Amino acid sequence: DAGVIQSPRHEVTEMGQEVTLRCKPISGHDYLFWYRQTMMRGLELLIYFNNNVPIDDSGMPEDRFSAKMPNASFSTLKIQPSEPRDSAVYFCASRPSDISSGNTIYFGEGSWLTVV
Amino acid sequence: EDQVTQSPEALRLQEGESSSLNCSYTVSGLRGLFWYRQDPGKGPEFLFTLYSAGEEKEKERLKATLTKKESFLHITAPKPEDSATYLCAVVLRHSGGYQKVTFGIGTKLQVIP
Numbered sequence: 198d199a200g201v202i203q204s205p206r207h208e209v210t211e212m213g214q215e216v217t218l219r220c221k222p223i224s225g226h227d228y229l230f231w232y233r234q235t236m237m238r239g240l241e242l243l244i245y246f247n248n249n250v251p252i253d254d255s256g257m258p259e260d261r262f263s264a265k266m267p268n269a270s271f272s273t274l275k276i277q278p279s280e281p282r283d284s285a286v287y288f289c290a291s292r293p294s295d296i297s298s299g300n301t302i303y304f305g306e307g308s309w310l311t312v313v
Numbered sequence: 314e315d316q317v318t319q320s321p322e323a324l325r326l327q328e329g330e331s332s333s334l335n336c337s338y339t340v341s342g343l344r345g346l347f348w349y350r351q352d353p354g355k356g357p358e359f360l361f362t363l364y365s366a367g368e369e370k371e372k373e374r375l376k377a378t379l380t381k382k383e384s385f386l387h388i389t390a391p392k393p394e395d396s397a398t399y400l401c402a403v404v405l406r407h408s409g410g411y412q413k414v415t416f417g418i419g420t421k422l423q424v425i426p
Contacts, residue, residue, distance in 0.1 A: 201356075230414065239418030240357070240400065245411075252411050288356055302347070302402075302414060304356030 199223075201305035203289050209311045215277040218308045220289030221270055230290040230302065231264055231274050240288070246272065247294075279312045286310070315340040317403055319417035326424050329390050334399055334420045337383040342406030346384050348377050349400040351419070357400055360386075391424045398422070 202221040210216055222229050231243040244254040249266045257264070261280070266272040276283055286307040320335045336346070345364045349357035361370040363379040370377045374395065376387040386399055398419040407413040 228412075232416070240402075240416035242413070242415060245413065247411055252409065253407065253413060290356075301359050301362065303359070306356050 201289055201291055201303055203287075203305035203308050205308055206306065207309045207311075209313065210279055212280055212312055213278045214312075215275065216279045216283075216310060216312075218274040218287050218289075218310070220272045220274070220305060222272070222289070222291030223303055224270065226291035226293050226303070227269070228292045228294065228302075229266060229272050230288075230292075231272070232288040232290065234286045234288060234307070243274070276310075279310075281312045284311050315403070315405060315415060317401065317415055317417040319399075319401055319420050321420060322418070323421045324423070326388075326391055326422070328392055328424055328426050331387070331389045331391070333388070334386040334422070335383060336386070336401035336417055338403050339382075340403050340405055340415075343403055344406055344412055345404040346379055347400075347402040347404070347414070348375075348384070348386055349402065349416075351398045351400055360399075388422070391422075393424045393426050396422055396424045 204219045227248050230245040232240045234240045243256045244264045246266045264274045286309050288304050288307045290302045290304045292302045316339045318337050345362055348360040350360055351357045361377040366381045368379050374389050378385045398421045400416050400419045402414050402416040405413045
């Protein structure tokens with residue numbers, strides 16, 4: 198399996214621009230998570246989906262952030278408009294519901310966002 | 314509010330100098346605890362899952378233990394390649410029967426030759 202695939206790996210954008218981050222989870226995984234990582238706050242859970250349905254978006258910082266999962270193999274995290282304080286590494290992760298697999302979460306390599 | 318606290322934030326060891334990293338938690342509905350390793354520029358990589366107090370898991374120089382309030386990651390005779398950030402995460406029972414995963418901020422370990 199190719200693992201969780203994220204794109205782009207790096208993005209530099211200007212303040213006010215729209216940013217779209219993309220994620221392809223591992224096939225067969227029905228949980229998908231979006232995390233944001235910064236030095237000060239570590240890994241923060243933004244939102245998670247189960248079977249393509251958003252379950253908890255309480256970690257989404259504000260209305261400028263939105264996430265969708267139109268099907269089991271694709272999710273997006275959108276920031277519009279972007280601000281310099283959104284600069285961080287955004288991780289997508291997935292895991293199966295099957296407890297026998299150990300509930301392990303598998304992470305992508307991250308999308309490094311810099312807003313100038 | 315559910316909290317996961319890791320200590321120390323940073324740790325510098327000489328090669329061969331054993332030590333422990335701590336992850337303490339105040340949560341309700343714990344369903345498990347993960348340990349992950351993260352190298353610079355990479356996503357976190359799974360190490361262990363622990364489910365109940367008293368449980369232990371080992372992998373090479375690493376051993377993870379769990380009590381009702383905390384978990385330890387023991388590193389025996391570390392090598393420079395063990396340098397990384399170590400993250401713990403708790404799996405929580407969430408409303409609707411779902412499971413939410415919350416991470417600590419991590420311990421940055423540096424092992425010096």
